[in-house]
Amino acid sequence: MDLERLLREHGALKRAHLVAASMPRRAIDAAFRAYPTPRRGIIAAPDLPAPALEALRLGGSLTCASAAAHHGLWLLRRPSALHVATTHGRRLPASTFRIIRHRGAADGLLSTSIADLCFHAATCLPVLEAAVVLESAVASGQASLAGLSARLESRGGQAREVLRLVRGIADSPVEVVVRAGLMHRAIAFEEQVMLRDVGRVDFLVEGWLIVEVDGWAWHGNQQAWQNDALRGQNAARRGFHTLRFTASDVLWRADTVFQTLQTVLRTNQPTFAAPNPPDASAHLADKA
Numbered sequence: 001m002d003l004e005r006l007l008r009e010h011g012a013l014k015r016a017h018l019v020a021a022s023m024p025r026r027a028i029d030a031a032f033r034a035y036p037t038p039r040r041g042i043i044a045a046p047d048l049p050a051p052a053l054e055a056l057r058l059g060g061s062l063t064c065a066s067a068a069a070h071h072g073l074w075l076l077r078r079p080s081a082l083h084v085a086t087t088h089g090r091r092l093p094a095s096t097f098r099i100i101r102h103r104g105a106a107d108g109l110l111s112t113s114i115a116d117l118c119f120h121a122a123t124c125l126p127v128l129e130a131a132v133v134l135e136s137a138v139a140s141g142q143a144s145l146a147g148l149s150a151r152l153e154s155r156g157g158q159a160r161e162v163l164r165l166v167r168g169i170a171d172s173p174v175e176v177v178v179r180a181g182l183m184h185r186a187i188a189f190e191e192q193v194m195l196r197d198v199g200r201v202d203f204l205v206e207g208w209l210i211v212e213v214d215g216w217a218w219h220g221n222q223q224a225w226q227n228d229a230l231r232g233q234n235a236a237r238r239g240f241h242t243l244r245f246t247a248s249d250v251l252w253r254a255d256t257v258f259q260t261l262q263t264v265l266r267t268n269q270p271t272f273a274a275p276n277p278p279d280a281s282a283h284l285a286d287k288a
Helices: 003-010 015-020 025-034 050-057 064-071 114-124 127-139 145-155 157-164 173-184 222-238 247-252 254-267
Strands: 012-014 042-044 082-086 099-103 189-195 199-205 209-214 241-246
Touching (some): 015 025, 099 114, 114 157, 173 189, 173 254, 209 247, 222 241
Parallel strands (some): 209 241
């Protein structure tokens, strides 16, 4: 039995797991002496992050933003509290973390399921932060928009507002922020649009204004810069206007970003009959 591999895969194991795997009792006892034991009957990987260790110690599992971080889903900001799900209502032990408690069972040992963490996020986090988590889950194929909608629609209020912002086609969390800003201002747009001679663009606003967002992991090498320059030239020849923003622009200067966008829409005109640009029939051909 490769205990180290199992701990790397699962993060933590119960004594019962080791017994079920036919691990000798002496080896089990040795494992409990060698590895962290956040709670009686549980061993954890040596490099398990502190929030996960604390959730185990409290007798719960990670959920909401804390589980999203554990699963590698997008977050606009690191959680300032530890989100813990428990199956009981008993008082939790004192903790050095600020705890936000949810009701739910672990999917495994460390975390609730993706569906459960999305449910908790949609009913706990600020709307935009929750939308980013759900967008990431859907875009990565770990959840379906139909499944999340079926569970959240009946909650009404904030949950529906979150769902309205989720499409599952964004390439980065910053694009979700732009989407939300455009929707809030009732500006017509399409996402992930394929334009002839240009390629895929992040947003096509009012049928003629291309908006590109350089995400957190933008590949700013020379070849990428040359490709973007060529795309911009081709777009201009086709009659499109282009605005490009960085992630920092969107996250920290959002008001300026949308003021700029609205000014361009108000003071410029396309060189073709928007919203039916030359290849309108092909715009959606390659949408994600």
